[in-house]
Amino acid sequence: GESVGLHLPTLSVQEGDNSIINCAYSNSASDYFIWYKQESGKGPQFIIDIRSNMDKRQGQRVTVLLNKTVKHLSLQIAATQPGDSAVYFCAESTGGYNKLIFGAGTRLAVHP
Amino acid sequence: KAGVTQTPRYLIKTRGQQVTLSCSPISGHRSVSWYQQTPGQGLQFLFEYFSETQRNKGNFPGRFSGRQFSNSRSEMNVSTLELGDSALYLCASSSKISGRAAGELFFGEGSRLTVL
Numbered sequence: 001g002e003s004v005g006l007h008l009p010t011l012s013v014q015e016g017d018n019s020i021i022n023c024a025y026s027n028s029a030s031d032y033f034i035w036y037k038q039e040s041g042k043g044p045q046f047i048i049d050i051r052s053n054m055d056k057r058q059g060q061r062v063t064v065l066l067n068k069t070v071k072h073l074s075l076q077i078a079a080t081q082p083g084d085s086a087v088y089f090c091a092e093s094t095g096g097y098n099k100l101i102f103g104a105g106t107r108l109a110v111h112p
Numbered sequence: 113k114a115g116v117t118q119t120p121r122y123l124i125k126t127r128g129q130q131v132t133l134s135c136s137p138i139s140g141h142r143s144v145s146w147y148q149q150t151p152g153q154g155l156q157f158l159f160e161y162f163s164e165t166q167r168n169k170g171n172f173p174g175r176f177s178g179r180q181f182s183n184s185r186s187e188m189n190v191s192t193l194e195l196g197d198s199a200l201y202l203c204a205s206s207s208k209i210s211g212r213a214a215g216e217l218f219f220g221e222g223s224r225l226t227v228l
Binding site (some may be wrong): 034036041042043045046049075098099100101102103104105 | 154167204217218220
């Protein structure tokens with residue numbers, strides 16, 4: 001498939017370990033944040049979102065943490081599986097509109 | 113429920129030509145957004161349409177344009193193609209138009225444009 005980004009930071013983890021992907025966002029006025037997963041040759045796929053009035057939200061095997069003080073977002077994946085290998089993007093939105101500002105992305109490589 | 117459908121999936125053009133890309137949103141979704149993805153610049157917002165009106169626009173030159181039809185299908189056009197326009201063009205649809213849940217977008221698989 002086509003490469004999403006040639007020089008993305010890469011996080012390498014062992015299967016079964018927990019993964020933490022970090023993201024610094026740019027706009028202190030952003031009020032909605034999303035994590036997307038993009039596999040090779042596919043469009044981004046929604047993982048989990050969080051609003052600025054929360055600091056933690058959990059989904060199935062995933063947790064998003066938001067620290068507005070330092071404008072930092074993280075995605076935690078529990079018991080990482082080979083199928084989790086992909087590029088992960090954080091995105092921010094301001095004012096309730098569907099215009100997202102994406103981060104540069106992090107490549108997650110899961111090794112058996 | 114069918115996902116977001118983009119056509120064509122792949123196309124090759126030469127500099128100076130123009131191109132039109134098509135997007136059919138998920139049934140019932142009225143908001144359609146377009147993004148450009150390149151290895152150097154990442155994912156960048158182009159524009160968003162709702163009810164046949166452009167609601168938001170990113171920082172792209174006027175060569176990039178779009179429209180939305182009454183059935184919510186959308187097209188984007190790039191005129192006078194440049195080498196730097198080579199990219200994956202992604203369309204996303206949303207059922208949310210504003211308010212608390214705005215921003216949850218469902219993406220298609222993209223149209224990969226190569227400009228020679």
